[in-house]
Amino acid sequence: MRHSLQTDVRGQVMTSSAATPVGTNERHNILDALRGWALLGVLTANMTTFIGFGYASDPERDAALASRFDDLAELLIEWLVVGKFYSLFSLLFGIGFALQLDRLQRRGEGAARFARRLLVLFLFGLAHLFLLWMGDILALYALMGFALLLFRQASDRALLRWAVFLWLVPIGWSAMIHHAGIDPAGPIYELAMREFAARGVDLSISPAAWLNDADYLEQLNANPAAVLLRIGDLTYQLRPAKVLAMFLLGLWIGRRSLFADPSAHRPLLLRVAKTGMGVGLPLALVRAILHMNAGDSHPLRFAEETLYCISTPLLALGYAAAFTLLWSRGRRAILSWPDPAGRMALTNYLAQSLVQSLVFTGMGFALATRFGLVFVLLFAPALFAAQVVLSRWWLARFRFGPCEWLWRSATYGRAQPMRLARPVVGTA
Incomplete structure (x- = not known):
């Protein structure tokens, strides 16, 4: 049976009929705070690529500062971070879909408004992909958002069944690749390599060296080939199924x-936290160890990818449930710290790619491969802390982040009010 969302987090009935975005008084602070922490996790995972660790040669890795701590840093990041926070972001997307869809239905609108919102998000993703960085997730989120629309009338039981099924399908996909020798991503990777060569990019020496040397125009020229590489990665991982699975769980929540x-849901949240952390943490640890040692072994890679499909959603749900329980027990002073960054998640996500491109590639300071992986555990929190401070300053003056304002304005077909109203002197 569907559960209609009748009130906001403060218990106030939302009856506005105007076709406008969610206002400040309608926000769910716990979701913004959790989205902020998820943004930090995504930044940490992405920085492992920007810093050069993902594509550096062994000599380049060994020459990096503090490289002797690489194994420990990689274990921690693979164990506790990689996959878990994009899954958490996907979960929050599904929750947001439920909120927005309910609000649209009570206003007498259909799903067309949400579809338009997805289209704008897809354009943001394309711009991110082709103009800045191949690791974009926005375009995939938008496409899977259209798939999510197909489930808006599904029962709660159907949502859960489909979510479990979609997380299990990649296990069969991995078995097909490693045991049957059928890899649908292979031709895409080959096409990407041919496209790099056609554009005069020689990656045979070192991708890290090329990114350090290439200026923005050279990278821009190579980005279509990089996009093909990204499509190959998403195909190999069957990432669309994993994203849609978390969307469906978010819709249920x-x-x-x-x-x-x-x-009111404490028993359920306790079960999810205990199962998610108690089962997810050890499985994720084994998966991280396999990831670091599997090499070209098909059996080991299949085992690693299977454990990923089991441990990642469990741990992401465990994180979310534990966070919610702590929030309800009065730990909000600490947990709400990244709330401003979470309210401007789109702006901050894109800004992270821009800053990292300027710091680590030939667009700017070309510092990729200069630092060992352990520095990600220092650089990522520092950059994110700066984003929290800037976001708090911005939101004290404006209703939305810059990209959020553009997203909403394009969705509703008119410029949205941006500046906060100044308080009237002499009023309480």
């Missing part, structure tokens, strides 16, 4: 408003 009154 959003229907039940678990975040609005955590105390």
